Amino acid sequence: MPQPRPPKRATVHDIAAAAGVSRGTVSRVLNGGYVSAEARAAIEAAITEVGYVPNTAARALKMRRSEAVAFVALEPHSLFLDDPNIGAIMLGANAALSLADHQMVSLVVESTRDMERVARYLSGGFVDGAIVVSARAHDPIIRVISDLRLPAAFVGHPPDLSRTIPYVGIDNAGSAREITSRLVATGRRRIGMIAAALDRDSGLDRLNGFRSAVGDAFDEDLVAEVPHYDYGSGVKGMRLLLEREPAIDGVFAASDAIAAGALETLREAGRSVPTDVGIVGFDDSTWAVRTQPQLSTVRQPAKELGAVAAQLILRQLRGEQLETAGQLLPTPVVWRDSA
Amino acid sequence: MPQPRPPKRATVHDIAAAAGVSRGTVSRVLNGGYVSAEARAAIEAAITEVGYVPNTAARALKMRRSEAVAFVALEPHSLFLDDPNIGAIMLGANAALSLADHQMVSLVVESTRDMERVARYLSGGFVDGAIVVSARAHDPIIRVISDLRLPAAFVGHPPDLSRTIPYVGIDNAGSAREITSRLVATGRRRIGMIAAALDRDSGLDRLNGFRSAVGDAFDEDLVAEVPHYDYGSGVKGMRLLLEREPAIDGVFAASDAIAAGALETLREAGRSVPTDVGIVGFDDSTWAVRTQPQLSTVRQPAKELGAVAAQLILRQLRGEQLETAGQLLPTPVVWRDSA
Known part of the structure; x- marks a missing residue:
């Protein structure tokens, strides 16, 4: 059974009551001023008894700093x-x-x-x-x-x-362009993107970088929009892309978690990575080294x-x-x- | 170029200075008291000008509650x-x-x-x-x-x-005993554990539950102690167990992240799960459904x-x-x- 514990902190008032002295006397002790040896002993005992701790928050607020x-x-x-x-x-x-x-x-x-x-x-x-x-x-x-x-x-x-x-x-657009360019340079022809968080600059910029890297080959059907940078979004996004373009052979996933979800979907669909489909992520988070195969990605210095x-x-x-x-x-x- | 921003919040003093009135007059307005219409207008303009916001923290501390x-x-x-x-x-x-x-x-x-x-x-x-x-x-x-x-x-x-x-x-010992018992019941003979966080009750209790489930078959060589409930600890723990007992056919991992690391090590070692080695985790976290095969585990209601x-x-x-x-x-x- 727990002790009932008072929801309020002990105050100078509580110390004064327990020690049988005035609040002013307690304040003098707390601020290093002079009091009789007898009063000091009573107050020090009372401080222990009531569990008083100085209120840093109050002092911080007086200084207008909370740290x-x-x-x-x-x-x-x-x-x-x-x-x-x-x-x-x-x-x-x-x-x-x-x-x-x-x-x-x-x-x-x-x-x-x-x-x-x-x-x-x-x-x-x-x-x-x-x-x-x-x-x-x-x-x-x-x-x-x-x-x-x-x-x-x-x-x-x-x-x-x-x-x-x-x-x-970070330069989201530049990084997305760079990693997508290398998918292009390694001979991928039908390159899609799983694009997340398009209500944020990070998401929009990654999509813009992708678009600039694929250039004239850009096909909006090959962009699957998903809400979040998470694994579940990767699963859904990759399913969409496979439905829309069974011949897809490259994917830029807007995060490593998305890439991990996409890899799982490709595995279930019997596609081999990187032989059939090359996939790149974004973040270089712990996800990147726990997938099979491990992810090529952009390192975000979190x-x-x-x-x-x-x-x-x-x-x-x-x-x-x-x-x-x-x-x-x-x-x-x-x-x-x-x- | 950012505006230089003052590190201190605007105060009643700042309002008074901007409005050209006394601090007492400002306080009366803030507390709903009477002042002349002219002073009130000047103070309201000053409040906007200096960007004053009432200090909830100070009020909360007066109430001895921060919420x-x-x-x-x-x-x-x-x-x-x-x-x-x-x-x-x-x-x-x-x-x-x-x-x-x-x-x-x-x-x-x-x-x-x-x-x-x-x-x-x-x-x-x-x-x-x-x-x-x-x-x-x-x-x-x-x-x-x-x-x-x-x-x-x-x-x-x-x-x-x-x-x-x-x-x-949660009942860590009981849950660990229950899931290990079913490894025993499905015919596993050489069952090990990757035991983490033995400086905490959760870690100790899971080890005790494991020990009680395997009973006389308990062999301390089949317990790999690792520091944390994380993936990396699972990789290390499983390597230790395989070195000590190549014939190991069952593993209770103290968390799902540990189980995921152990699965990867078993895959690298060419062991098939669950055919060669049965493995169970703890937590039923998102890890549990992202491994291949998916994990049998204890659901922790986080x-x-x-x-x-x-x-x-x-x-x-x-x-x-x-x-x-x-x-x-x-x-x-x-x-x-x-x-």
């Missing part, structure tokens, strides 16, 4: 279960904030209700800044950040905002993205004026066996 | 990248807290530095309670929770603490664990006296193709 930074990933919740990138970005940000003795608080946005409550939380003084992953220009959180002038950094950059809020990202976003916040908190709005990190192509 | 609850998973960081269970527990807790209008803040503990800072954060008044996953009796966070009498709930229960802090968990832990916190915040220290949720066995 906490929010991490908000505006991606569907399934990615917390499926996409190692979100976790890696989060760990990269946490490590950088930790070195500067800032507490990262990760906030889940899975519903409209979450979105509104998180916006209130961000505006409530609980955090000094916010790292926002995969923001879209119309997300309510963006308005809160702008209205509050809350120091913020985006991972990825909604086009409308990149001039006012600093960001760190931990570094998180670390740079954290630095962008810390620099704003130090009052630095940032020189450039955004920066793009390099994304090397990694060739393995799937294409 | 925020911490979520702390004391597992190695690799699990954030690898184990869908942690994410599912987190989402289950978030959904339940969200319904009660509480903000869940997830805190990463990846280093000693993190552990100490998180302990300070928990003691700082920023949260009203804490959900702690995979605590061990000696974790410093436990002492903070006890000293503060912070409303807390464990997912999983360190033996020493289960009488004072409420928990929700979202429900998170939701019940959240309820345990909310009940304490309402001042309820909890009737029982802990509760165990059911864990059905799911039979698929791997054994």
Whole structure:
């Protein structure tokens, strides 16, 4: 049986009552002032008895600093279960904030209700800044950040905002073009794409890069649109492509998780990879080395993205004026066996 | 080029300066008191100009409530990248807290530095309670929770603490015994285990369940100890078992991620599953349906664990006296193709 535990923290008042002294006397002890040896002993005993701990949050608020930074990933919740990138970005940000003795608080946005409550939380003084992953220009959180002038950094950059809020990202279009080009160069003729998250710049840019690499051979029937960067979307997308074009011989999957789902569908359909169909992914996440065959993909530097976003916040908190709005990190192509 | 953004929030003082009135006059407007129409107009214009937002955190602290609850998973960081269970527990807790209008803040503990800072954060008044996953009796966070009498709930229960802090968990020993028994019943003779996280009750209990199911056939050479519940540990553990006992024909993997790594090692070694070796996992996470063959496993109700832990916190915040220290949720066995 658990002890009933009081939902309220012990206060100076509780110490004073337990010690039989005034609150002023307690405050003097807590602030290092003079009191009689007898009163000090009674107060120290009372502090232990009532379980008093100084309230850092109250002190932080007086200083107008919480030393906490929010991490908000505006991606569907399934990615917390499926996409190692979100976790890696989060760990990269946490490590950088930790070195500067800032507490990262990760906030889940899975519903409209979450979105509104998180916006209130961000505006409530609980955090000094916010790292926002995969923001879209119309997300309510963006308005809160702008209205509050809350120091913020985006991972990825909604086009409308990149001039006012600093960001760190990758060249999605260029990377997609590069990896698709090599599918073309290795002789694939009917190349499709499983395109995800077209409501985000990352998704749109990857599709644009694909389109530019295939050039005149672009055929919109060979683009399967799926909602998310997850395995299930890969299964569905590959089924669509096989229905529409049984002779498909190359696929650019917009993420490694999608590529893994597509590989499973090809296996079930009796297609050999890379002999019959070459497939490339995006991310170089843990998925890439656990498929058979292992994935050729674009390495997304997830931990570094998180670390740079954290630095962008810390620099704003130090009052630095940032020189450039955004920066793009390099994304090397990694060739393995799937294409 | 981003605008230089002030690291401090606008205050009543800033409004007063911009409006050319006293702070007292501003406070009267903010608190709905009487001021002249002219002063009110000037103050309302100033509020917009300086971007003032009322500080909920300060108000919450005056009320001694933050309406925020911490979520702390004391597992190695690799699990954030690898184990869908942690994410599912987190989402289950978030959904339940969200319904009660509480903000869940997830805190990463990846280093000693993190552990100490998180302990300070928990003691700082920023949260009203804490959900702690995979605590061990000696974790410093436990002492903070006890000293503060912070409303807390464990997912999983360190033996020493289960009488004072409420928990929700599963019957790890019973579930492990049940799934191993069916390996025995289907005629496997040389059954091994890849045992992880033996510094936690979950890991120890699963090993004890395994031992009890194999009975006299228990052979400690057939237990490969690995550090974590992740894929890489499965690869290493299975290699060890194959070296020690080439005739091994059954394996209980302490998690589905471990089972997935073991399957890959068996494939490389030319062993067919389930014909040569039967293998069972634990969790019924997304891993279980993405392996070839799909995994027979124990379903861990991850979202429900998170939701019940959240309820345990909310009940304490309402001042309820909890009737029982802990509760165990059911864990059905799911039979698929791997054994």
